[in-house]
Structure formats: C-alpha cells, structure tokens
Amino acid sequence: MTDVSVAFGGVTALSEVSLVVEPGQVHGLIGPNGAGKTTLFNVACGIVRADSGSITWRDRQLRRLRPDQLARLGIARTLQGVGLFAGLTVLENVMIGAHRHARAGFASALFALPRSDKDERELRTRATAALADLGAEHYADRYPGSLPYPVQKRVALARALVSSPDLLLLDEPASGLAEDEMRELGELIRTLSGRMSVLLVEHHMDLVMSVCDRVTVLDSGRLIASGTTEEVQADPAVTAAYLGEDVDVAHDAAELHSGDHSERAHRA
Amino acid sequence: MSDLQTQGQPPAGNPATAAAPASTSSRTSRIPLPESTLLRHLLAVLVCAVAAVVLLEITDPFRNSQLATLSYYAIAAGGLTVLTGLNGQISLGHGALMAVGAYTTGLFLSADEPLPLPLIFLAAVVVTSLVGALVGAAASRLHGPYLAGATLALAVGLPGLALKFKETLGGDQGLRVRAPRAPDWFGEAIKAVSGNPASATKWLAYVGAIALLITYFLLANLVRSRIGRTWRAVRDNDVAAELAGIRLGSWRVLAFVVSAACAGLGGAVLAIVVRLAAPSAFTLVLSLALLTAIVLGGLGSLLGALIGSALLVFLPQLTTDLGSAAGLDGTEAAQLAPFVYGVVLVVAMIFAPAGFVGTIRLRWLARRAKRAIARESGR
Ligand SMILES: Nc1ncnc2c1ncn2[C@@H]1O[C@H](COP(=O)(O)OP(=O)(O)O)[C@@H](O)[C@H]1O
C-alpha cells in the first residue's frame, strides 16, 4: 500500500500512508482513537475507496475492486463489532465464510442435485473444522444472539479463517476479552502467521507487542513510525503521540517489552 | 410439509431460546429421512400430491375452484416470501408481475394453434423473470422505503400498459383467456381414482396444484441450499456478507428473478382459472394481499406462505357465511370480510408477530431449550 490518502468531506482520515505487509508476518497497526486505523482497513478490504495512492497484493492492483472481489482473492477481515448473521446458526455463519470455496451453482441447488449436497457436505466439514480450531464446535447449532460476546468473537474469527485467506485483517479482536482469552488469542494469531499474513489493529499494547513482527503507528491519518516492535517502542514520536492521549498505554508497552522479546525468541 | 419450511427466522428476542441446545443429537427425528435433499423433498412432494388428490376428490366443484384460487395465490406468495423473508427485500409490485404472467399466458393461448400448456407456462415464467431482472437490478440499489416506493410505482404503472395497448391487451376490459380443455386421459384417470366426473374446473384445479407442487419443490431446494443461506446472510448483514465474498447486487437480483418467476407462474395459473387477464385484477390490492399472506403465515416460510394464502382465500367466504348465519343480508355479510381481515392481522401482530409458522417454531425452540437445561442440571 503506497501513498494512500482518504478524506471524508473535509476530514483527512489518511494522508499518504504507505505500508507493506510481508507474507507470513503479523503486522500491527496502532494509534490513538481517530488515527485512521479502521479507515485503512476499509481501504484494504474495499469498503472505502482511496482517493489516491495504490494498493497492490501479489502484483495485483486492488484500489478499484469491491469487497467481495477482494474476499475472493483471499483477503478476509473481521469487523470491529462482531457482525455475525443473526438469523443463521453458528455453523451457517461459518459456512458463509467459506463462500469462495463453494462450487455448486444455481442449477444444482434448484434441482437439489447430488452435486449440491456434496458441496454442502464439504462446506459443513470445513466450517466444523474451523469452529473446532477455535474451540467453538459445541455452539454449531446455536444462534449468535444467544451466545456470550467472547464466543461470538471466536465465531466471527472462524468465519474469517474458514476461507483460508492469504491476508487476514483483524480489527480489535481482543476488545471485550478477558486476560486468559486474550493470551489464547495471541497464541492463535502467532500460529496463523505461518499460513497467512495478518494485519492487526489492537489497543492492547501487550498483545500487539507480543504477537507482531512489525508495527506501524498512525496519528491523525499520518504515519509516524514503522518498524519492528523494538524500534517502534524506542521511537520518541510514538511516545509523544501516546502521551497526548493515554500515558498508560505507552507505559504498558514499554514495560512489557523485555518479557515479550524473550517469549518470542523462545517460540522461534 | 414441515420439511419444506425454512430456518429463516432468527429466534432473537425470545429469552427462552437463549439456551437452545447445541447437541446435534436432538435433531434426529423419529422417522429416518433420506440423506439426499432430492429424495427428501421428492418424498414430501409425493405426500403432498396424494393429499392434494384426496382434497380435490372429496370436495365439490365450488371448493375445487377455491383450491385453484389458493394455488395461484400460494405460488406467488411462495416467491414473495423468499424475496422478503429470506432476502429482506420488500416488493409492492408482485401483483404487477403476476399480470405479466397472466397476459403472456392469455396471448399465447389466443393463438390459433396454441402451444402445449407447460410450454406456455414456461414462456410466462421466462417473460416475467426478465421483467423481474430489470426491476431487481434497479431494486438492488434501493433500500426500505425507496424500494417499497419503486415497486409501488411498478404496481401502479404496469397495469396501465394494458390500457395503452388496447388492441393486443384488451384495454380496461382485459384479455379473455381461452382456458385449455382437459385432455381425455385426465377424465379417465379421475374416474379410475374416485369415480367423480372430470369437470373443466377440476382440470384447472389439478393444473394449479401441479404448478404449486413444482414451485414449492424447487423453492424448497433453493431455500435448503447454499443459495438460501447466502440470501439470508445478505438480509442479516450486507457488509459482513460482502466481506465474505458475496456480490450483493447479483444475489439481490437473483432473489428478485426467482421471486418474479413464481409471480409469473402464479399469474399464468390465475389467467386460466379466472379465464380473464384484466387490469382490475392486478391492482395494488393484490400485491398487499400477497404481503399479508406471507406475514400472517410467517416470513420466509413456504408452509407459512401456503397457510397465509389459504386464509386469504377461505376467510372472506367463512366470514360471509358466518355473517349470513348471524342474520345479516348478503351485502352486509360480504362487507364483513375486510373487517375480519383487519382484526386477524392485528391479532396476529400482537400474539404471533413471527407469523403462524414462525411462532410455532419459536415455541418448539423454547421447548427444546428447556429440555436441554433440564438435561444439563440433571447431570
Ligand atoms: N465513514 C466516515 N465518514 C466520515 N468520517 C469518517 C468515516 N470513517 C472515519 N471517519 C473519520 O476519519 C478519522 C479516522 O477514523 P477511524 O479510521 O475510524 O480511526 P480509528 O479506527 O483509528 O479510531 C476520524 O476523524 C473519523 O471521524
């Protein structure tokens, strides 16, 4: 993503931001509220079109594509809320996520051909596996509205993962989660990174610093720092941006730094 | 036919369903059903076909003609419940789409050597689907009141075409439809089954029943498949659906086309049953009646669309009869019907907002949940 700018009316949400997500890496995106993180996600998944700049993924120009086209190219995203389909069971929700792997067309569905049944079985198997990966297979027949928030978040993640994306965009996946759930989430994201690239927006600095390979910091739509977690934490511009908003966050980040480092070395 | 109903309604808002059990074992029914969707649905069609024959043979010609009326309402309502209940698009224009099917059928039947009836019906379906594709393409960009407004314009505007092309479409008077005669084998078959005489009315009722069964079979197939699931996803959360790779526009248009195809077939059956295609038959009242039927029956449910249509057909007669029995004269008794409609609609909204089938489904989910809780606490 190079020199991407977005303005809503008079408000500049992103101004000439460039960002590279390396294959198989977890890339963190942080910044105070209103910095433009969600907007950057919206640009990356096609919900918002960039006013200028270019977005490429695997040598393809993406700037003019719709969200559904991007999804079929292997870019999956979770929403900042949960965004599950209320009238679909958990299993059906995840089966929708596997949409790009469906093969049977309209005619085979209309005449209930064996082809359609087979396709459904395959989607169900995929979806069940994705739910099992996240420990949510027991909820397959339930409706999302009847489930606790953390479970809903896991289902939403399963829905994104079931498509086996090449690039996964996670918007605040840890919000509303308890400590131990957050730790599990961090471990999960680390295991994903081998299979896909992850772009992660998160307010919990400890999580960001423990799972990300690289971090980009936005403030008021401008890129103020980018680099490894160590580099970014040492950057005075970052501390300054955070000092303006929330001292605790920067403090947390600095404190957790050393511990995370050893943990990651251990894993590698 | 419970097999044909959808899983469309979210049980949200009912606290008892909050604990609906997750175990798949609770789903196994006592009667073993075939794995294959095709076999299961064919089995249901067979059962319904037998029921239809029995129903048509034990009732008199007057009821036969009422059942024919039911069939074309139910065909169109089935399509509308897919569009509105499963895909979340409202249409006030389905009456007009029925008109397209009816006029197409009337024109084809007026030929000196008319095509075989199935082909004519197919033509009506194709023509109406094309109109539906056009309307759907426009509609897929509209939401809520705008969509209602656009389809309303269709409902009001399209019958006007009949006035414009007086020569071919018959203007105000409408187009007389030559109803096709029953083939000889039909009379023999009916005699063999029940010994009843095979009247023209009976033939039309059978044509309607067959069209209805085929329509619901195909719709049930769609509803049960990936197609139905995708429609519901688009209805529930279009942003999330799009992020899952679903092209919203195409799927909305597809729902509209399928729904229009049903309206077209409904109109075709109407044309031969009523023997007339006239603008006065396809006013906004017809579109509203279809919407009433699917809301009463339970949005998104085919069985609900059938039940709602039955209410639509039989309720006016029932209230008129009751009115006469209560000592009202003919016109007074007939005036009861709209009033009773209103009351039924209001009562349904208060006591069964999810519609007939939807409410029963919620009850069932609640009971299942209670049993699950009992099981868990028993451990
Ligand atoms: N759809 C929109 N319309 C108008 N302004 C928007 C829209 N989305 C975001 N913004 C503005 O863009 C800026 C960045 O917002 P956002 O990307 O949501 O930040 P973050 O996710 O980092 O908190 C904010 O000033 C916000 O008000």
Ligand SMILES: [Mg+2]
């Ligand atoms: Mg945000």
